[in-house]
Every structure is written in C-alpha cells, then in structure tokens.
Amino acid sequence: MYYVYLLKSLIDGKYYVGHTDNLKQRLERHxxxxxxxxxxxxPLVLLGEEYFNFRSEARFREYTLKNNTNERIKFYRKIDKNFIK
Structure with a gap:
C-alpha cells in the first residue's frame, strides 16, 4: 500500500505533501x-493521508497536489478543517 500524506510544521504552520510506502518511517525521517x-x-505532524494500491497512483496524486492549486486546496480542506486560504 502507498500513501500520499500531508504534514504540517509546528514552527511556521506550512504544509508538506509527499508519498511513501512506509508512513511511520517517513514521518520519523522528516x-x-x-x-x-x-x-x-x-517538528512536523501528520494531518492525514490517502491510500493507493500502486505507487504510480500515489506519485500521480502527489504530482497533482503539488502542481494544481485547486486540487491542493481541496485536499488541505478535506484533511485540515482549520485550513484557511
């Protein structure tokens, strides 16, 4: 299983989107x-994730979120109810 995840910095409040097949290990590395x-x-906190069966799907979703502002805002709002644009 592959994940696209959303992290939030407790220092500056900024978000980070990435993908991985080991969510716990990846958060630790961050x-x-x-x-x-x-x-x-x-420090960063994990706000949420989406699951995919194939790495190619997760990579495409990550690419979409990083390059499409509307998709990114929808994703942030879905996962972080306190998100304000």
Missing part, C-alpha cells in the same frame, strides 16, 4: 531532519 525540504521546519 522529524529527524533527514529530509532536506522539511529539515528547517521541524
């Missing part, structure tokens, strides 16, 4: 500073 994109924004 919070230990092994992920360059989120290293300076730790």
């Amino acid at each position: 919070n230990k500073g092994f992920v360059v994109a989120t290293r300076d924004r730790r």
Whole structure:
C-alpha cells in the first residue's frame, strides 16, 4: 500500500505533501531532519493521508497536489478543517 500524506510544521504552520510506502518511517525521517525540504521546519505532524494500491497512483496524486492549486486546496480542506486560504 502507498500513501500520499500531508504534514504540517509546528514552527511556521506550512504544509508538506509527499508519498511513501512506509508512513511511520517517513514521518520519523522528516522529524529527524533527514529530509532536506522539511529539515528547517521541524517538528512536523501528520494531518492525514490517502491510500493507493500502486505507487504510480500515489506519485500521480502527489504530482497533482503539488502542481494544481485547486486540487491542493481541496485536499488541505478535506484533511485540515482549520485550513484557511
């Protein structure tokens, strides 16, 4: 199973979207500073995730969220009820 996940920084309140096949391990790597994109924004909390059977589906969803503002806003609102644009 593959996941597209949404993290939120407790430092600056910014969001991060990624995909993985091991959600627990990936969150750990983010919070230990092994992920360059989120290293300076730790700690991060997992707000939610979507599940996919194939990696290609998860990668496409991640790509869509990172490149389509409307889809990204819908995803943020679905997962984080406090999201305000």
